[in-house]
Amino acid sequence: MNISVVIPLLNEQESITELHDWIAKVMQSNRFSYEIIFIDDGSTDDSWATIMALSQKDENVKGIRFLKNFGKSQALHAGFAKAEGDVIITMDADLQDNPEEIPELYNMIVVDKYDLVSGWKKKRYDSVISKNMPSKLFNWAARRTSGVKLNDFNCGLKAYNNNVVKNIDVNGEMHRYIPVLAKNAGFTKIGEKVVQHQARKYGETKFGMDRFINGFLDLITIWFLSRFGKRPMHLFGALGVIMFAIGFVFAMYLGIDKLFLNQTGRLITERPQFYIALTTMILGSQFFVAGFLGELILRSKSDSSRYLIKQELNF
Incomplete structure (x- = not known):
């Protein structure tokens, strides 16, 4: 035809x-x-x-x-x-x-x-x-x-x-x-x-x-x-690593400052950098998990019907 x-x-x-x-x-x-x-x-x-x-x-x-x-x-x-x-x-x-x-x-x-x-x-x-x-x-x-x-x-x-x-x-x-x-x-x-x-x-x-x-x-x-679409970990994993690294750097800075540089006795939880570190590390972990879940879904997905046909003619 x-x-x-x-x-x-x-x-x-x-x-x-x-x-x-x-x-x-x-x-x-x-x-x-x-x-x-x-x-x-x-x-x-x-x-x-x-x-x-x-x-x-x-x-x-x-x-x-x-x-x-x-x-x-x-x-x-x-x-x-x-x-x-x-x-x-x-x-x-x-x-x-x-x-x-x-x-x-x-x-x-x-x-x-x-x-x-x-x-x-x-x-x-x-x-x-x-x-x-x-x-x-x-x-x-x-x-x-x-x-x-x-x-x-x-x-x-x-x-x-x-x-x-x-x-x-x-x-x-x-x-x-x-x-x-x-x-x-x-x-x-x-x-x-x-x-x-x-x-x-x-x-x-x-x-x-x-x-x-x-x-x-x-x-x-x-x-x-x-x-x-075929490699979600490349996006979410990269974002996760970047976010976690930012949080880790802030956490290291707070630790070093507390142990060796802080002369005022100020608590770490009273400093804004603590919440930046905590938030970015949590977000980084979530992005990384999202990438893993995306890979798992991609490999286990099965096609499902997206429409229902009521009637056909001449097929």
């Missing part, structure tokens, strides 16, 4: 049929063999009924329905697990991503041998204050912390070699930073393509202040995991 199109969605019943027809037209005109995987992330409207109707008319349509809303990252993870195409295309269901971009994205993966190609919505139709400015800030911070030189990390329209999606773990809210996850996994040929962005035709944007805040928290998380 040439292409798997993975589409996570939440309450997009008005756009699903139009999007399907558009994708099918592009695929058929280019003679691609394909599948379209819709992942209903706990919609409360008739999105699933629409997907079921499409699957009965078109055997290329497949569906996954979550028991409740688990988030876009979990939806992509489920879609990636089921995808069978040589190239996987992800796109949003709100018609803001243009399916006409698919053939060129496919060629960049197959012909130009990119591992991943990310869309760049250079010209946007979103609100400048509520979405454009936060997006620019995200992208700047992500470039600086990850070393991946993309202009638009958060664009839903992306193309992947099948090996990429089968070997990265998209969890939490990390869908924004899939290119960083791919780089950390060893897939370094990452490209970018300017894509056409379209104004939202139906419904309302899911972007809000909570996603703005969560995005930055996720960026900090992925930076930490990239640097220390």
Whole structure:
């Protein structure tokens, strides 16, 4: 199979049929063999009924329905697990991503041998204050912390070699930073393509202040995991040694001063250096223990289900 199109969605019943027809037209005109995987992330409207109707008319349509809303990252993870195409295309269901971009994205993966190609919505139709400015800030911070030189990390329209999606773990809210996850996994040929962005035709944007805040928290998380995720002792152990050493130096100073230099008979517990030494040594010990616990957890962790699938179609 040439292409798997993975589409996570939440309450997009008005756009699903139009999007399907558009994708099918592009695929058929280019003679691609394909599948379209819709992942209903706990919609409360008739999105699933629409997907079921499409699957009965078109055997290329497949569906996954979550028991409740688990988030876009979990939806992509489920879609990636089921995808069978040589190239996987992800796109949003709100018609803001243009399916006409698919053939060129496919060629960049197959012909130009990119591992991943990310869309760049250079010209946007979103609100400048509520979405454009936060997006620019995200992208700047992500470039600086990850070393991946993309202009638009958060664009839903992306193309992947099948090996990429089968070997990265998209969890939490990390869908924004899939290119960083791919780089950390060893897939370094990452490209970018300017894509056409379209104004939202139906419904309302899911972007809000909570996603703005969560995005930055996720960026900090992925930076930490990239640097220390497989060796927590390198961070916590180093901090522990430094803190303990500072405390030990203060303690030595107090001991020497008490035995040889102190002429006033002042108690050690009356001096502020005593509390600095005590606090830093305790913190150092705790950091060191945290590093050991991190190593133990890392070596003993087992994968657990992050979402529950209620229903599947055509798999």
